[in-house]
Amino acid sequence: MDSELARDRALDAAEKLFYGRGIQSVGMDAIRSTSGVSLKRLYQLFPAKEQLVEAYLDRRDVVWRQRLAEHVDRHTDPRERILSVFDWLREWFQEPDFRGCAWINSYGELGATSPRVLARVRAHKQAFKAYLAGLVADAGLPEPLGGGLYLLAEGAMVTAGIEGTAEPAAEAGRAAGLLLEAYR
Amino acid sequence: MDSELARDRALDAAEKLFYGRGIQSVGMDAIRSTSGVSLKRLYQLFPAKEQLVEAYLDRRDVVWRQRLAEHVDRHTDPRERILSVFDWLREWFQEPDFRGCAWINSYGELGATSPRVLARVRAHKQAFKAYLAGLVADAGLPEPLGGGLYLLAEGAMVTAGIEGTAEPAAEAGRAAGLLLEAYR
DNA sequence: TACCGTTGAGAACGCTGGTTCTCCCCGAGG
DNA sequence: CCTCGGGGAGAACCAGCGTTCTCAACGGTA
Numbered sequence: 001m002d003s004e005l006a007r008d009r010a011l012d013a014a015e016k017l018f019y020g021r022g023i024q025s026v027g028m029d030a031i032r033s034t035s036g037v038s039l040k041r042l043y044q045l046f047p048a049k050e051q052l053v054e055a056y057l058d059r060r061d062v063v064w065r066q067r068l069a070e071h072v073d074r075h076t077d078p079r080e081r082i083l084s085v086f087d088w089l090r091e092w093f094q095e096p097d098f099r100g101c102a103w104i105n106s107y108g109e110l111g112a113t114s115p116r117v118l119a120r121v122r123a124h125k126q127a128f129k130a131y132l133a134g135l136v137a138d139a140g141l142p143e144p145l146g147g148g149l150y151l152l153a154e155g156a157m158v159t160a161g162i163e164g165t166a167e168p169a170a171e172a173g174r175a176a177g178l179l180l181e182a183y184r
Numbered sequence: 185m186d187s188e189l190a191r192d193r194a195l196d197a198a199e200k201l202f203y204g205r206g207i208q209s210v211g212m213d214a215i216r217s218t219s220g221v222s223l224k225r226l227y228q229l230f231p232a233k234e235q236l237v238e239a240y241l242d243r244r245d246v247v248w249r250q251r252l253a254e255h256v257d258r259h260t261d262p263r264e265r266i267l268s269v270f271d272w273l274r275e276w277f278q279e280p281d282f283r284g285c286a287w288i289n290s291y292g293e294l295g296a297t298s299p300r301v302l303a304r305v306r307a308h309k310q311a312f313k314a315y316l317a318g319l320v321a322d323a324g325l326p327e328p329l330g331g332g333l334y335l336l337a338e339g340a341m342v343t344a345g346i347e348g349t350a351e352p353a354a355e356a357g358r359a360a361g362l363l364l365e366a367y368r
Numbered sequence: 369t370a371c372c373g374t375t376g377a378g379a380a381c382g383c384t385g386g387t388t389c390t391c392c393c394c395g396a397g398g
Numbered sequence: 399c400c401t402c403g404g405g406g407a408g409a410a411c412c413a414g415c416g417t418t419c420t421c422a423a424c425g426g427t428a
Contacts, residue, residue: 021296024208027415038376039417049416099296107346108292112205112283125346148359151352154342155335162291162302162309168335175332178366179359211385222406223387233386 007045009035014056019102023053023109050116053106057120060102065127078139079180082149085132086173089156093166100161104154128153145183149176191229193219198240203286207237207293234300237290241304244286249311251276262323263364266333269316270357273340277350284345288338312337329367333360 013035017026028049032039046052071088075081092098099105103121110117132153133146156172197219201210212233216223230236255272259265276282283289287305294301316337317330340356 022293024293025297028417029415039378040374040376040419043417100291104288104342104346105292105295107284107342108289109206109208111289111346113209121346125343144355144358147352147355148336148362151339151343151356151359152332152335153339155337155339158288158291158338158342159309159335162288162295162305168331171328171331172335174328175335175363178332178363182362182366212387213385223408224405227387 003045006035006037006041010037010042010045010052011056011059013037014052015060016097018053018056019060019105020097020099023106050114053110053114054116054120057103057106057117057124061120061124061127064102064124065131068128068131072135078135082132082135082139082180083173083176085135085149085153086156086169086176089153089160089172090166090169093156093160093169098160101154101157104158105161125154141180141183145179148179152176152179187229190219190221190225194221194226194229194236195240195243197221198236199244200281202237202240203244203289204281204283207290234298237294237298238300238304241287241290241301241308245304245308245311248286248308249315252315256319262319266316266319266323266364267357267360269319269333269337270340270353270360273337273344273356274350274353277340277344277353282344285338285341288342289345309338325364325367329363332363336360336363 010031013031017030017034028039028042031037031052032042035042037045042052046055068085068088071091072081072084075084103124106117107121111121129146129150132149133143136143136146136149152172152175156168159168160166194215197215201214201218212223212226215221215236216226219226221229226236230239252269252272255275256265256268259268287308290301291305295305313330313334316333317327320327320330320333336356336359340352343352344350
């Protein structure tokens with residue numbers, strides 16, 4: 001198995017386990033047995049657990065934002081593009097192993113103790129907020145709308161995780177529609 | 185020191201440390217040295233760490249909702265009562281050791297591994313949502329508004345924690361005002 | 369075939385932390 | 399004054415886990 005593949009397998013396992021059970025409650029041994037990558041290899045690829053955590057967050061950030069953008073790009077009408085964000089959230093929330101937002105969860109676990117994780121959480125949320133702001137600007141709508149949409153989306157992620165239902169996406173979408181009207 | 189006082193001291197320490205640093209990264213020894221309550225006493229009062237965690241969440245839940253209600257009760261106009269929730273959030277976010285919502289953070293840390301913690305998180309959020317629903321009903325406004333306000337508040341809590349600013353409260357308040365108009 | 373670097377399996381190490389135990393002090397009651 | 403039960407300080411115990419090490423197998427090369 002070459003290094004590239006081993007790295008992918010390790011990150012796949014890290015994502016599944018860290019996201020599903022939390023970071024601190026997953027040991028490197030669990031990463032090994034799930035990934036099939038030996039401890040020695042793991043420590044060659046990631047000199048410490050924290051670096052595996054960072055790589056997990058980094059890769060998930062890229063994939064997550066790409067999936068969102070792909071969904072939004074299926075729409076051309078600027079207003080629809082904005083609302084499609086909430087459709088995509090619903091799809092995400094409905095995935096069988098959905099357990100809330102990985103970054104919000106990581107913040108809860110490590111925000112106070114790991115500056116590097118905190119920085120990644122902030123960067124991810126910043127990027128998401130900027131993306132929404134872009135959609136709002138493309139629609140020729142006033143800037144403050146972006147902030148409201150962002151808060152609705154964050155609230156929906158948190159609530160869907162805690163309650164274990166996808167319903168908050170629809171609720172947030174309805175509220176977002178009203179905000180759109182209000183700002184028009 | 186009688187049992188009542190020892191219990192209060194222990195819970196004070198637990199709240200300060202669990203909230204400030206996360207639950208898993210605080211050991212019982214830190215609770216002991218911060219509270220001044222001996223380990224033996226601690227284990228008499230709370231047979232295991234998890235029960236201290238639960239007691240911490242329970243007490244904080246009561247205090248948190250009471251403080252919110254007291255602030256809201258300074259207003260009589262039903263519409264102002266709703267919006268005052270977001271004022272209170274701003275006050276809370278501005279407290280020097282604010283570090284996000286204790287329940288959202290606990291969910292991120294233990295939601296996947298501790299059913300008892302998860303139940304408390306759900307109960308707390310349920311209660312907050314019901315409180316907002318009550319304010320909405322008192323104002324004679326339609327029920328779905330409550331859900332939107334709730335999501336805005338949750339988004340504000342998360343974002344204020346991650347970004348370390350109180351600004352999200354004002355943003356959520358503005359959006360809430362627009363929702364109120366929209367639903368009127 | 370002999371050599372050598374790499375790898376995997378898993379033991380070993382060291383530390384942390386939850387929980388329990390030991391030992392000593394002290395104050396109440398006889 | 400003696401006894402005794404409760405409490406405090408902190409050592410001890412034990413399990414988990416991040417990290418490193420040992421050792422044997424293996425594949426490529428002359």
